[in-house]
Amino acid sequence: MNNENTLPDQTISDVISAVTFDANGLVPVIAQQHDTGEILMMAWMNADALRETLASHQVCYWSRSRQSLWRKGESSGQIQALVDLRWDCDGDTLLAMVDQTGVACHTGRRNCFFNAVRDDKLATIAPVEIDPGSLYDT
Amino acid sequence: MNNENTLPDQTISDVISAVTFDANGLVPVIAQQHDTGEILMMAWMNADALRETLASHQVCYWSRSRQSLWRKGESSGQIQALVDLRWDCDGDTLLAMVDQTGVACHTGRRNCFFNAVRDDKLATIAPVEIDPGSLYDT
Numbered sequence: 718m719n720n721e722n723t724l725p726d727q728t729i730s731d732v733i734s735a736v737t738f739d740a741n742g743l744v745p746v747i748a749q750q751h752d753t754g755e756i757l758m759m760a761w762m763n764a765d766a767l768r769e770t771l772a773s774h775q776v777c778y779w780s781r782s783r784q785s786l787w788r789k790g791e792s793s794g795q796i797q798a799l800v801d802l803r804w805d806c807d808g809d810t811l812l813a814m815v816d817q818t819g820v821a822c823h824t825g826r827r828n829c830f831f832n833a834v835r836d837d838k839l840a841t842i843a844p845v846e847i848d849p850g851s852l853y854d855t
Numbered sequence: 856m857n858n859e860n861t862l863p864d865q866t867i868s869d870v871i872s873a874v875t876f877d878a879n880g881l882v883p884v885i886a887q888q889h890d891t892g893e894i895l896m897m898a899w900m901n902a903d904a905l906r907e908t909l910a911s912h913q914v915c916y917w918s919r920s921r922q923s924l925w926r927k928g929e930s931s932g933q934i935q936a937l938v939d940l941r942w943d944c945d946g947d948t949l950l951a952m953v954d955q956t957g958v959a960c961h962t963g964r965r966n967c968f969f970n971a972v973r974d975d976k977l978a979t980i981a982p983v984e985i986d987p988g989s990l991y992d993t
Contacts, residue, residue: 724975728972728976735970745883749894755892756885781956801971802972803980804970829948830950831944832942833939842941846892
């Protein structure tokens with residue numbers, strides 16, 4: 718990666734072969750904003766989603782609830798442009814370094830990890846930036 | 856969190872109740888170096904591991920291969936001090952913001968995500984910083 722050139726099909730196949738998919742054919746994917754280090758979300762890919770992501774440079778997950786490819790931002794416009802893809806020592810987790818348009822979270826927050834403990838109580842630590850109704854009514 | 860005080864048992868129980876564990880009783884955990892944003896590794900916790908992590912402020916995972924609690928760094932010394940714990944919108948992924956001693960990866964690299972594509976070829980993009988033999992011979 719490290720550029721926007723199209724990857725050869727063989728390279729894409731080599732990446733897919735290097736990844737260990739679980740019993741359901743899925744691998745967890747951490748999406749990180751490439752320049753700030755912010756962790757945006759965690760979702761899943763199957764081999765087809767990974768292939769499409771590498772070929773298109775737009776992140777495509779596998780929706781476990783809908784059992785279908787989930788082209789991130791297709792309905793909301795909140796797309797993730799792929800900047801770099803990395804995988805871990807065991808090949809069973811992916812790290813997608815992306816450039817997030819707008820917000821990553823369906824709640825309208827920039828990232829999904831907005832729950833924490835503050836003053837010994839469960840707290841929401843990030844504001845809603847975009848009305849979630851406006852993300853999915855289009 | 857945001858401090859090193861002991862959390863009340865009730866708060867720990869509230870966090871565990873807010874988390875959705877999968878069919879195997881596990882939840883994926885992303886470990887991020889708290890000050891640099893570097894993603895160190897991804898591993899799993901069950902409720903006991905999460906409880907111990909929150910009570911001790913030292914990250915404890917569940918080892919799926921050994922089927923036992925995995926007190927990160929117990930044998931290698933490469934511990935992760937917990938700085939903050941966050942969970943996502945669905946409660947099914949945790950983000951542990953930590954202060955990593957030494958290296959996170961069993962290969963002796965700082966983080967586990969050292970595989971990538973460079974010049975259309977699969978490449979290792981991070982050096983071994985500590986001889987892995989020295990991590991586990993003790």
